[in-house]
Amino acid sequence: MENEKTWKQFKGKETPSSVEINELFFNNIPEGSEILDFGCAWGRIAFHLQKMGYNVTGFDLNQNAVETALKEAEKTNKKNIFQVQFHTANAIELPYPDKSFDACILQAFLTTIIKPEHRTLILKEANRVLKDEGIVYLADFGQNWENPYYSQRYERDFAKTGEMGTFIVTKKGKPPGKELFKAHHYTKEELMLLFEQVKKFKVEIVHETVLTTFQGNQTKGYIIIAKKI
Template identity: 55%
Template sequence: MDSEAWWKQFKGKETPSTVHLDDSFFKMVPKGSKVLDFACGWGRMAFKLQEKGYDVVGFDINEDAVENARKASKKFNQIHKNRVSFDVANARDLPYTEGSFDACLIQAFMTALVDPEHREMVLNEASRVLKEDGILYLADFGQSWDNSLYRDRYLKDFSLTGEMGTFIVTEDGNPESPEIFRAHHYTRKELMELIEPRFAVEMFKETVFTTYHGNKTTGFVVIARKIDFLGMESF
């Protein structure tokens, strides 16, 4: 089962969400900004941002999760001045017009992109839908070579995945169990090489994240600003 098919199997609020938003987001993105939440699931982060004073559009390929989020939004849009809405969409081909958003939130999503071409497509789309001077907030899992669990999996699965840091995920976390999808943990260099052609990095922070199976791993939080086609900052 590939990562998209695996993600679509979750119902309602079952979609896993373990990574919390770093406080740096609120320092860099002014309240009232329009935020696009990539792979929003049932809307956990979108509703939090709405409560904090942001207008949010969330999207996901999981139709059931989006439907659940839409139902909840009816209540929250009555409570809060700021608005939230949800769409079914694919991050590689977004249905939004160019320059529609002040900020893009891509959190614990890039790990599911084991095809390098898809990573490029997603960040191209993020850049396209951002306004000039728009902010990219990206947080994802980093390679944890000091953790024997991950080190062994990186090395063992390399012959099958063909990319160091891409490994096989099983339902119960046991490496001997059947594969359900593959995930990728990034190096700092990998993320920088993906981000820098499109954005000027303003913050790169290393931290610790908890995975779907409860494991601790290196985490990276990046805040970057959209740059124009000439490679100069847009302001």
């Protein structure tokens, strides 16, 4: 994926991870479920879910972050009935058998996918590894044209990214500065269209919320819960 080298620059717990799990996850996915965590980084979400009573498999492109998660898992797995495991893998070609998981969590993950064709492939892979009637829980950032901080970035970076809503994230949060990675903010229609294109999901919940970026900004976000059909 285009952002692959970018995300591998982060070491250990440096990988941005700021979005909290909404109660909608726990209301719709029963304890004891087998969860696949997309873009798990160093395992922040996975370890939280383990504490809440879920078995979690996490994967990420960043081997260093995965190794950090594995070291922590050696400790947490000894203390918990519910277990976590981690792998280095690519979301567009998952190393897991069909119908392996009860739910997939994509927590501020699609924002890092800047090639539209890859987004569809990722949801198709999620569908493949889900058990019948399995759940996708997706939480991601929405386009925020009301906020000049974001609207100016969308328009400024369009010439470089080629897609409205995709922008360059810098270390200082604004230009000039070193590019950390590219990110995409979605319209609700974009997210719904992705599920329609995959065709094997029924969207059950669309919830507008406020999410926190890794730089501490509060912005519009969406939570979608969809069932495999």
